[in-house]
């Protein structure tokens with residue numbers, strides 16, 4: 001067969017790294033298919049069902065025949081509901097025209113990065129941070145500049161470290177509060193200082209607020225409160241348990257409205273009409289199920305963190321939001337064949353899955369700073385979390401006795 005008849009995948013499609021946590025999930029599913037029982041704490045997906053009113057709204061919209069294309073920015077009724085939410089929740093006024101509704105937050109991130117970056121532009125992200133940020137930035141031709149954040153500093157992004165990382169090629173700063181994988185929230189003060197820095201240097205401030213609505217203590221501040229021209233990304237997957245519905249949005253500065261809209265028209269078209277109808281429901285007003293899911297995550301957080309500390313994991317900063325605990329394992333007691341000082345996060349995640357039957361995400365998935373850590377997701381029932389703790393405790397003591 002000639003080269004012509006056998007095209008190779010492009011180098012950037014070959015270079016994009018896998019989302020490691022998905023590899024763990026697939027390996028766990030392979031084990032389950034052989035009859036093993038696995039406790040799933042790897043995936044960041046609510047274990048709750050979508051609230052009933054949302055499902056009903058979608059069913060009614062389908063019955064009314066709302067199954068056609070909509071405006072390329074998204075249904076105006078949904079954009080107005082989103083603008084009303086920002087007015088009521090954060091006291092900021094945004095024109096619904098600045099909102100582009102997408103099929104989940106991920107396409108919104110991709111559209112915005114594509115609209116902002118020229119090849120070779122730098123984007124500053126925290127290390128650790130959500131793995132897809134770095135992968136998407138590189139895929140869009142940008143360069144990733146990582147600024148470390150530390151457990152002992154509450155995982156706060158330090159303004160001076162960010163300033164020191166800026167170059168003439170820096171175009172944007174990514175923030176995510178509450179954060180995946182640390183569960184930390186940026187204080188209003190830090191956010192304001194970062195907003196000031198980006199304004200001073202003419203950078204885009206990209207704020208991923210997908211875990212808003214899941215804050216248990218501390219501030220829940222939208223970047224728009226301190227930076228009216230920030231790009232804000234948000235969606236319905238997490239707080240409303242709607243991962244599979246694929247509904248998200250970006251609120252963009254005026255100058256980016258048209259470029260984003262044109263990309264949406266060409267690249268993705270848009271989220272399903274009846275899904276957008278359903279998306280209006282959770283916020284008018286939020287159904288009680290949303291508050292009870294949040295309360296349940298909080299209960300799990302208050303169970304899991306002290307239990308992991310008791311087992312020997314190091315967690316200095318109590319996660320304040322989202323549904324993750326980023327736990328350091330270098331502090332675990334040394335055990336037969338297991339040296340916590342040298343084992344990699346991929347290896348320990350592998351052992352936990354194969355020997356303890358607990359699936360977790362390796363810290364390296366979130367950046368170099370994540371080595372020495374594993375991420376536990378508490379989007380799993382309290383019973384499952386109790387079972388995971390029992391299994392890890394048994395595994396550690398079996399390892400200790402050889």
Ligand SMILES: Cc1ncc(COP(=O)(O)O)c(C=O)c1O
Nearest residue numbers: 044104105106130180235237248
């Ligand atoms: C920080 C962060 N942003 C974005 C996403 C993607 O969310 P969506 O389901 O809306 O595409 C995730 C999913 O885990 C996430 O953790």
